[in-house]
Amino acid sequence: MKARANKEQMDRDYHIGTIDPKKVPVEELLKYYRDMLLIRRFEEKSGQVYGMGKIAGFCHLYIGQEAVVVGMQSALTPEDTVITAYRDHGHMLACGMDPKGVMAELMGKATGYSKGKGGSMHMFSREKNFFGGHGIVGANVSLGTGIGFAHKYRNSKAVSVTYYGDGAGNQGQVYESFNMAALWKLPVIYVLENNKYSMGTSVERHAAMPDQLYNRGSVFGIPGHVVDGMDILAVKAAADMAVKYVRDGNGPIILEMKTYRYRGHSMSDPAKYRSKEEVESVKEAADPIQHLLAMLQLHKVTEDDLKQIDKEIKEIVNQSVEFSDASPEPDPSELYTDICI
Amino acid sequence: MKARANKEQMDRDYHIGTIDPKKVPVEELLKYYRDMLLIRRFEEKSGQVYGMGKIAGFCHLYIGQEAVVVGMQSALTPEDTVITAYRDHGHMLACGMDPKGVMAELMGKATGYSKGKGGSMHMFSREKNFFGGHGIVGANVSLGTGIGFAHKYRNSKAVSVTYYGDGAGNQGQVYESFNMAALWKLPVIYVLENNKYSMGTSVERHAAMPDQLYNRGSVFGIPGHVVDGMDILAVKAAADMAVKYVRDGNGPIILEMKTYRYRGHSMSDPAKYRSKEEVESVKEAADPIQHLLAMLQLHKVTEDDLKQIDKEIKEIVNQSVEFSDASPEPDPSELYTDICI
C-alpha cells in the first residue's frame, strides 16, 4: 500500500508535461532553431569537407537527431555534465563548444579541441563540462555513471547526462551501470538515442523486445520513458521532468528518444540496409527542424528573420572551415606529449 | 488481443504445478534422498579433507543447496547439458559423475576428472555432458548460452541448463546473453541459484530490486519464476515446466531458486557478515534434506532403510577419499600437455 501511494505520488510529481508551442517565447524557439540549424549545417559541411579529403577516419554525422541534444540541453545548467559516444558533433555544439575548435579537430589541426590528436570521435571540453567523445560502444555509459557518482560524492546537484545508442543498449556494461546507478541512486539521465539502427542492423534484429528499450532499466527500478525525439518541445518536456527527478535525489532515469539518422552510419556507409523511401518518409513526416519551423509559424517570425539566421549559421560554419584550413597541423613533437602528465 | 490470448495460452501450457509428495513413488523420493545426501556428505568430507591440507586453493561447498541440482537433474535427459561456475561439486555429482574422480581432482591427483590440472573449480565430463566448472563469475552464462546455440544449430532437442549465482547475475555478459538467447530463441534454462550472498555481500547490497532477480530477463521477453530451492519437489515441478517450455521451442527461461549456503563462501571465509542465528534458522526451518525426510515419512520408509542408505553413501564418500589418497599425482610431464592439441 505504501509502495502504491508512493508510486502515485511519484507519477504526479514526475510526469512529462506537454508544452504548447504557442506559449513558448519566440526567442526560445528561435534559440532552438539556431542551435539545431547550426548542427545540421555543421554536419552537412563536415560531410562535404570529408568528401574533399580534409577529414579522415570515422566520421558519424548527427543529421536528423538534432532535436534530441538541443532539447536535452535546454533543461541543463552549466554544472551538469554530458558524455556520449562517437556521434558527438551535435552534442558538442549543443554544449556550447566552439564550432571552430570542433571543425579544426575534425581536420586534425593544432587548434582543435584535442590539438588534432583526437579526431571526430574524441573531443572534450572541461569548460563546457563535455566529457567526450568515446569510440567504444557502451563504454561511455559506465563513464557517465561514474561522472554521476562523482557529482553525488561531491554533494553537487549536478546531473550526468549520458547518451547512448540503441545498439549500445545491448552492451553488458550498460546493465552493470544501471544496477550500480540504481543501487546508489546516482544522478544520471540515461538518454537512449534510438535511431532504429545499430550500423546496418535494425533494432528489431539486434534487440529482443525492441519496443521496450525504455523499459530495460525497470528491473533495476529505473523508470523509463519514450519520447518523440523529433519534437524539440517533447524532448524539452521530458528533459525538464528528468532533470527534476534526478536532482530531487531519486536516482537515475532513462529517456528513450525515438529518432532517426538521415545519413549512413559513418561517412563510409552507403546504407543499403534501408530504402531511400524509408529515409525520405521520415524526412518528410518528422524532420525536427521542419517541425520547429511549423511551430515558429505560430509566432510572428518572418521569412526574413529566418533567412537572416540561416545566413548567420552558414557564416559560422564557413568560418569554422576557414579557421581550420588556416590552422597548422600539430607540431610533430605533439606525438609524445599528453601520454602521461 | 492476439498477444493477450497468446499469453493466456502460454500461462495455461506452461505453469508450474504442485507435486504431491504422497503421489510420488517412494523409489523416486529415495533416489532424491540418495543424491542429495551424497552431495551433502561429499561436501562435508571435502571440508574435512581440505582442513587436513589435502585439498588446496579455492573450494566452494554446496551444502544447503542440494535440492536445486537434484531437482533440476530429475527433469533432464542425457543429451541435455549442464554448466555452472565454481561451486560445482554438487552439479557434478548430480550429473552422475563419479565421486572418486571428483575427489581425486580436488586432491590434485592424476585420476581426477582433469588429471589434477583443474582443481575444485575446473572439472568437466564430456560423457555426462557436464561443461564445467568455471572460475570467472558470469562467464559460464555466456558459455551456457553458446551451448544452447549449439543445440539449436544441430537441431537437437537438448536443453542447456546454465547455473549462476545471485552475485553473478549483475555481470553484464548475463544481459548480453539474455538478449541473444531471446532474439534467437535459444534452448537455455537459466538457473539462478539465489543463496542470498555474493561472497560477503548480501543480495540487498549488491542488486537493485533484489526481490526481482527472476524478472531480470523480462525486458528481453524471457519469463522468470521464483522457486523454493529448498524443496526438491518444487524444484522438480519448475524444472519439468521449464524443460517443456524450452524443448517446445519457446526460447530461454529463468528459474530463480531461493536457496541458502550453509558454509562460508569458500573454505577460507569465516562468514562474519551474517549471524549464526541466521544460518541456524535456515537449517532448522528449511533444510532441503530434512524437508525430503519429512516427505519420506508419508511413505513406508523405515529408519533402517534410511540408515542403510546413509551407510552406503558414507561408504561411497570414504571410498572416494581412499581412492584419491591412493592415486598418484600427475606425471611431471603433464605440465606441458593439453595446452594445445
Add this chain to the structure above:
Amino acid sequence: MSNTITVRDALRDAMAEEMRLDPDVFLLGEEVAQYNGAYKVSQGMLDEFGPNRVVDSPITEHGFAGLGVGAAFTGLKPIIEFMTFNFAMQAIDQIINSAAKTLYMSGGQISCPIVFRGPNGAAMRVGAQHSQCYASWYAHCPGLKVVSPYDAISAKGLLKAAIRDPNPVVFLENEMMYGEHFPIPEQWDEIVELGKAAVVRQGSDVTVVSYSFMVGKCLQAAEQLAAEGIDVEVIDLRTLRPLDKDTIIQSVRKTNRLVSVEEGWTVAGIGSEIAAIAMEEAFDDLDAPVVRVTGADAPMPYAANLVSLTIPRVDQIVDAIKQVTYKS
C-alpha cells in the same frame, strides 16, 4: 587483374570453402551477414549459407565471444568476427580464460576449435581507440595459436588451417591490407601450416622479421637497399604463437644481423621477444645488436602528420638495416 586476388576475397574464400566442407563451421559477428561484413570480408556468405550459419550479432562482444566458445566446447567450429580487435578487449576474458585455458583445465577433455578473427592494428586515421595492435598480448598466452598474415595467398591458407585447427586461434588481419591485390601463383598450398614462418625474400646480409602489413614495408626497404648493395632476407612470421624460432635462427646464422619490424608498441612487443630469442639462441652469431623497429610508444593520434610518425615507414626500416650492417 584476373590473376590477382585481394586479401579480402582470399579470407572470404577460405571461410566459404571450409563452410562448404564442414557443416560445423559457422560465422558470427557484428554486421557479418546482411551487411556482408563491416569491411565486406564476408561478401556473399549470407546468400550462400543462410542466416543459421552466417549470424549477425548484437554489439555484445563479451557475450557473443563467450557464446562462440560455449558452442566450440560442444564441437562446433565457430568463426567469431570482431569488427576490429580493439573491441575484442571487451571479450578478452572469454578468449583467454575460457577458450585458451579450458583444454588444460579439463585435462584434455574439452577442446575449443574456434577462430577469432578481424582487423588488428591501425587503419586510416581512426584514432587511439581503434588502432591498437594486440599481437604481443595474444602471443603471450599459452593455449592460443596466434596468426597474422600478410599476403592474400598465405592469408587464405592460414585461415583455412586456423579453421581446421582444433585449438583456439586468434587471427589478426589488417584493415589496410584488405584491398591489396596479390598475384595468384600457378601452384600454391591450399593449407598453410600454422607455426611456420616463411622466407619471403632471400638475402645474405641481414635478416628482417616482420608480420602482417609491415612485411610489405620490409620488402620495399629490401628492394631499396638492394640497389645500394645490401642483400636483405625478409621473414614473414605468419604465426606469432607458436613462433617459428628455427626459421629465424637459421637465417640469423647466415646473415648475422637481425632487425624486427612491427607496427605495435615497443615494450614487451613481438620485437622484444625476437630480440630475446636471438640473444638466447644466436648470441655468438650476432655481429650487431638486434634492432627493433616498432610503432611509436604513444596512443594513435589523429592528425595526418602525427600518424605518419607512428607506424614504421620504409625509411625507418632502411635506417635500421643500415644500422645493423654498420652502413649508416
Add this chain to the structure above:
Amino acid sequence: MSNTITVRDALRDAMAEEMRLDPDVFLLGEEVAQYNGAYKVSQGMLDEFGPNRVVDSPITEHGFAGLGVGAAFTGLKPIIEFMTFNFAMQAIDQIINSAAKTLYMSGGQISCPIVFRGPNGAAMRVGAQHSQCYASWYAHCPGLKVVSPYDAISAKGLLKAAIRDPNPVVFLENEMMYGEHFPIPEQWDEIVELGKAAVVRQGSDVTVVSYSFMVGKCLQAAEQLAAEGIDVEVIDLRTLRPLDKDTIIQSVRKTNRLVSVEEGWTVAGIGSEIAAIAMEEAFDDLDAPVVRVTGADAPMPYAANLVSLTIPRVDQIVDAIKQVTYKS
C-alpha cells in the same frame, strides 16, 4: 614483531594516509568495505572513512572500472580494487581505451588520476583462471604507469605515489606477499618515486632484475651464491612502465651479465623487454647472453607437484646465474 610490517598493512596504511590527506581519494571494489577486503587489505577502512569513501561494489568489473574512470575524469582520485587482476580482464577495455588513452585523445584536457590495484599472478594453487600475471600486458601500453612492488616499505611508498600520480596507475600486488613481514627501518622514504628501480642487493658479478614476489627468490639465490663466491646484484624494478633502463644498464656495465626473473609467461614478457633493452643499450658490455627465467609457458595447473614446476624456484635462478657466469 613490533618493528616489522606486513605488505598487507603497508598497503592499507598507504591508502588510509592518502585518504586522510585528500578527500577526493576513495576506495571502491568487491568486498572492500564490510568484508574489509577479500584479502583483508582494507581492514578497518570502512570504519574510519564510512561507506561513501569505502564502497562495496557488485561483481561488475567492467562497469565499476568504467565508473571509476568517469569519476577520475572529473578530478576525483579513485582507488579501484580488483579482487584479483584476473578479473580485471573483464574491465581491461576501460583501463586501456578509457583510462590510458583519454589524456592523449583530449590533447591534455582530461586526465585520469586513478589507481587500479589488486593481487596479480599466482596465489596458492588457485588454478588456471586465477593465476595469470598481467605485468607485460599493461607494461606494453602507453598512457599507463605500471607498478609491482616487492617489500612492504616500498609497497607503501609506491602506492602513496601512485595515488598522488595524476595518471592512471596499474598497481600489481601479489597475494602470497600480503602476509610477509618486513622490518621497518629507522628512516625511509614516505613516497617512493614511480619509474625508479632499486638496487636491493649490491654485487659485482652479475645483475639479476626482477619484480614483485620473485625479488625475494632472487635475494635467496644471491645469498646462496655468495657462499659459492658469486657476487650477485639484485635490482627490484618496482615500476614496469616506465622501465628504469638507466639503473639496469648501469648495473650491466658493471657486471657484464644479466638475468631477468619473473613469474609471468615467457613470450613477450618483461624479461623479453629486458633482453631487448640490454641488446640495444649494452650489447658490447655483455659477456654472456641475457637469460630469462620465467613462469612455465603453460596455464597454471592445480596439482601441487605441477605447480611447483611453474613458478621459478630459487634453484632455477641459481642455475641461470651460473649459466651467465659460465659457472655451470
